[in-house]
Amino acid sequence: MEWLQNYFNFRIVGQYADVFVAGVGQTLWISALCLILSLIIGTFLALARMSKNPMIWRPVAGYIQFIRSTPLLIQIYIVYYGLPALLPRGYGDFFDETQTGIIALTIHTAPYMGEIIRAGIESVNRGQIEGALSVGMTPQQTLVNVTLPQAIANVMPPLLGQTAVLIKDTSLLSIIAVFELMGAGLQMFSETVIATESYVTTAVCYLGIYAMMLVLSGIVQKKLGGSAWKSN
Amino acid sequence: MEMIADKFSIVQSLWPFLLKGLWITFQISIISILCGSLIGFALGIGKTLGIYVLEKFINAYLHVLRGSPYLVQLYIIYFVLPSLGIAWLSFDSYTAAIVSLSLYTSSYVTEIVASAIIAVPNGQSEAARSVGMSKTQTYRTVIIPQALKLTIPPMASVYVIVIKSTAVLSVIGIAELTRQGEVAIMRMPGDIMFIYMLIAFFYFLYCYPVLRFSRWAEGRFGQLGDGH
Numbered sequence: 001m002e003w004l005q006n007y008f009n010f011r012i013v014g015q016y017a018d019v020f021v022a023g024v025g026q027t028l029w030i031s032a033l034c035l036i037l038s039l040i041i042g043t044f045l046a047l048a049r050m051s052k053n054p055m056i057w058r059p060v061a062g063y064i065q066f067i068r069s070t071p072l073l074i075q076i077y078i079v080y081y082g083l084p085a086l087l088p089r090g091y092g093d094f095f096d097e098t099q100t101g102i103i104a105l106t107i108h109t110a111p112y113m114g115e116i117i118r119a120g121i122e123s124v125n126r127g128q129i130e131g132a133l134s135v136g137m138t139p140q141q142t143l144v145n146v147t148l149p150q151a152i153a154n155v156m157p158p159l160l161g162q163t164a165v166l167i168k169d170t171s172l173l174s175i176i177a178v179f180e181l182m183g184a185g186l187q188m189f190s191e192t193v194i195a196t197e198s199y200v201t202t203a204v205c206y207l208g209i210y211a212m213m214l215v216l217s218g219i220v221q222k223k224l225g226g227s228a229w230k231s232n
Numbered sequence: 233m234e235m236i237a238d239k240f241s242i243v244q245s246l247w248p249f250l251l252k253g254l255w256i257t258f259q260i261s262i263i264s265i266l267c268g269s270l271i272g273f274a275l276g277i278g279k280t281l282g283i284y285v286l287e288k289f290i291n292a293y294l295h296v297l298r299g300s301p302y303l304v305q306l307y308i309i310y311f312v313l314p315s316l317g318i319a320w321l322s323f324d325s326y327t328a329a330i331v332s333l334s335l336y337t338s339s340y341v342t343e344i345v346a347s348a349i350i351a352v353p354n355g356q357s358e359a360a361r362s363v364g365m366s367k368t369q370t371y372r373t374v375i376i377p378q379a380l381k382l383t384i385p386p387m388a389s390v391y392v393i394v395i396k397s398t399a400v401l402s403v404i405g406i407a408e409l410t411r412q413g414e415v416a417i418m419r420m421p422g423d424i425m426f427i428y429m430l431i432a433f434f435y436f437l438y439c440y441p442v443l444r445f446s447r448w449a450e451g452r453f454g455q456l457g458d459g460h
Contacts, residue, residue, distance in 0.1 A: 069392065069439035070432045071399030073410060078432065081424045164298075171301035175403065182303060195311035203300045203308060210299030 009194065013201050016188045023184030024205055030102060030180060031167045037106045038166075042113030043148070049118055064111040072108050072172055079104035080176050101173035109166050116158045120151030153224050160217045167209055181205050242423055243430065246416050253412030254434055260326075260408065261395045264333035268394070269387070271334065272341020277371070279346040290342065297339035302397050306332045310404050329401045333394060340390045347456055348379040381453050388446035392439045399435070409434055 005011070013020075048060040067075065080100055084092040095103065124147050132142040152159070174182035185202030189195060279290045297305070309332040314322040323331060352375050360370040402411035413431040417424050 065440065065443070066432075066436065069443055070435045071396040071410070073399040073402070074428060074432045074435065078425070078428045081428065085425065168301040171303045172400070174303075182301070185304070185307075189311075194315075195307075196315050199304060199307045199312050203304045206300040206304060207296065210295070 007196070008200065009197055012192060012194065013197050016184070016192075016201075019184045019187060020181070020201060020205055023179070023181040023202075024209065026098075026178075026180040026183075027167065027170050027209070030098070030105070030170050030173070030178075031163070034102055034105045034109055034166055034170075035163055037102075038109035038113045039117075041106065041110040042117050045110055045114030046118035046121060047143075049114065050121065064115065067108060067111045072105075072169055073175065075108050076101070076104045076172060076176060079107060097173075097176055097178045101170075101176060101178040105166070105169060105173065108169070109162070112162050112165075113159070116155050116162060117151060119158075120155035121147055123154045124150045156220060156224055157217070160213070160220065164210065164213050167213070168206070171206075181209075239423075239426060242420065242426065246427070246430070249412045249416060250409065250430065250434060253407060253409035254438070256406065257395065257398050257408040257438070260329055260333065260398050260401065260406070261391070263330050264337055264398075265391055265394050267330065267334035268337025269341050271338035273345055275338065275342040276345025276349065277376075279342065280349045294339050294342060297336060302332070302336050303400055303403070305336060306400060306404060309335075325404045325406055328404065329398075329406050333397060333401075336397065337390060337394050340393065341387070344383050344386045344390065344456070345379065348382040349375055351382055351456060352378045382456050384453050385446050385449040386456055388442050388449060392442050392446070395435070395439050395442070 045060055045064070048056050049064065051057045080097075083095060083100055083103065087094050128146055128150065129142055132146040133139070137145070170180055171182040173180060174186055177183075179187075181202060185198045188201070189198035192198065275290050275293070278286050281287075306328070310323065310325065310328040313328075356374055356378065357370050360374040361367075365373070398408055399410040401408055402414060405411065407415075409431055413427050416427050420427070
């Protein structure tokens with residue numbers, strides 16, 4: 001094993017194992033929370049985007065376009081510096097970095113999720129909705145019990161793809177000093193000044209999370225088997 | 233009124249720096265998408281040749297590039313490769329930016345080219361083979377011209393991804409648009425929000441037409457089956 005240590009000193013990595021485990025944990029719960037929040041907001045964005053009223057869909061469309069054509073880093077900076085100014089005086093530091101990061105990432109991810117969910121809703125057979133309405137369901141009941149479950153099942157592959165992107169995007173939060181996996185790598189680098197071990201370990205951890213996502217999407221594929229799977 | 237004049241003077245004094253940053257962003261994104269497309273095009277064709285080892289190798293390459301964040305890839309190429317002690321792998325920041333962004337782009341392009349080639353109906357290549365064309369001729373004159381048309385709309389969205397990824401390059405000190413904005417904020421710390429909104433506006437000006445083109449091209453050339 002001596003020759004390997006010349007290239008990759010795993011003993012030092014062993015010393016930082018708990019930092020990386022904490023980093024993976026942070027990354028996972030931050031992305032899980034962002035995923036849930038952006039799915040909820042994304043559903044509302046999708047419904048607003050499909051509205052017939054131009055006063056509703058135009059601003060939402062503008063918001064979606066803005067998010068899609070500006071870099072996430074700039075959006076994080078805007079939330080990081082802009083959020084304290086929006087809060088009432090004296091509450092400027094109400095949200096810490098992690099919470100600010102979660103808000104920024106949710107603002108970024110929700111439109112993407114919304115566009116995917118919109119494609120899902122549009123893919124649901126009209127007959128399903130008409131059928132639900134004609135047996136006496138209210139429009140809300142139809143949406144929750146008939147349209148959305150089918151819509152989400154149909155667009156499961158792109159939703160999982162976007163989730164993988166979301167997990168990777170959390171790495172940018174390290175720039176506003178949020179502690180997560182990338183932050184763990186940066187911390188190790190700043191303390192030991194060895195680039196190889198710090199950054200390769202970080203990459204390996206991300207690849208581990210990605211591999212887990214692949215397994216998970218395989219399981220979901222077997223369980224749901226929505227129509228969109230057939231094209232892949 | 234005074235506020236507007238104030239903001240206007242900020243814009244006026246920052247204009248040349250931001251324009252210079254936009255020019256660097258433009259340069260890096262164009263070079264990266266060209267190099268990335270070349271690599272991705274070769275790998276995409278390689279993936280469809282039906283050679284088992286090659287296909288597995290390309291899939292592994294794609295998984296590594298798709299499974300790790302671009303920021304980590306940038307750090308590895310900029311900080312880790314020089315420590316290997318091989319002279320030509322010690323990039324300066326500009327080269328590191330272009331190399332990492334090209335590799336990152338190639339992962340997207342490979343998938344697009346491969347799925348476009350698969351999307352060309354089988355009958356096309358069968359017909360070409362049955363009139364006596366060789367496999368190379370079939371690829372060059374029948375499959376690739378039809379597949380290329382299908383790649384145009386998703387390639388435009390990849391271009392937008394590349395443009396947006398260049399913002400990350402500010403962390404290794406490339407003087408592109410985001411970095412220029414950060415320098416401007418050091419000079420005028422009072423107008424952080426305004427300057428970031430201005431930068432966002434610049435990125436919007438660059439990306440939005442490309443996104444519109446992508447949507448137009450989807451109607452013109454047809455949509456590829458999967459959600460790129």
